Amino acid sequence: MTFPTTNWTVLGEATLSGGDAEREALSKLCESYWKPIATVIRTRGVPVDRVEDMTQDFFLVLMNGGFFRRATPESGKFRSFLLNALRNFLADDARKNRASKRGGELERVELREDSAALEAEVSRFDWTWAEALFDSAVETTGAEMKKKRGEKGWFVLREFLVGSGEVMSYEDLSKALGCSAGGAKTEVSRMRGKFRENLRSEVAKTVSAPHEVDEELIFLRETLMQKSISGDV
Structure with missing residues (x-):
């Protein structure tokens, strides 16, 4: 498999050149990961009617190149980088709100959360992240x-x-497809093979090197399995 253009590359090109092709790719990236970002914002206790607006604001900052200008593969896994960037975005939003309430006096505000809350946040983000990659491959x-x-x-x-x-x-499937039962089985096998290729390609976009793909695929499967067992939403 040819190693695809990664999300790191998309971010770098979009923030440096701002060309139409790069912005289109970045727009697709935002669309793909909208749900994971919105999930974290919602679990922070943001009012329901503000979740969509704040999610959009976060991605607008990304597309305008201010927040992710120094994004590099050395920052870690793309999903980890995006989550940390979101936390910084939310902290900045909290500081601005605090300053506004205090008449413009800007002070440093730290988001204090217990470890259990942070762990739950990461889990929900990872679940929706894994689902986003799976859905994109489908x-x-x-x-x-x-x-x-x-x-x-x-x-x-x-x-x-x-x-x-x-x-x-498979007999009913063969009738629906207008082929033999054997042909139907072959069709399903090929489709599943293409899906695995597409999923691998989606995962490859979120890492910085080919050797990390298998590791992320294992993580993705374990994450989805964990959600299935826990029944969490």
Whole structure:
């Protein structure tokens, strides 16, 4: 697999050049990770009607290049960097609010949280992060399958990729696809293979070197499994 353009590269190019192509890629990045960021903001006790606005503000800062100007792979895993950046953003917002209430006097305000709260925050962020990567890989796979099998074909095949509980038999699938049962099994196998490739590609965008991909894939699977077992939302 060719190692793709990473999120570090997207951030660097967007903040340095601000070209249309880079901004488009950065916009896609923001769209992909909107939910993890909004989840953290919501768990901080921000009023529901402000969550969307604050999430947008955070990403606007990212797109304008001020907050992430010195983003580098040496900052660690991209997900860790993004979470730390969000915490800094929220701390800065808290300082501004405090200053406003005190008539403009700017003072340093630290966000004090116990370790349990911080751990829960990281867990929720990681869960939604993992889901974002998974969903993006499903979306890419779906687009590929639609070109080959159309909307109806993807509709029935999708259950063999993300369905829960019982799915239709391969015999029924073969009828829906207009092929033999053996052909249906081959189609499902190829689709799952493409999904694994797409998921690997999504994960590769969040690390700084190829050798880190397998490590992140393991983390992603364990994170999703943990959520499934705990039933947390």
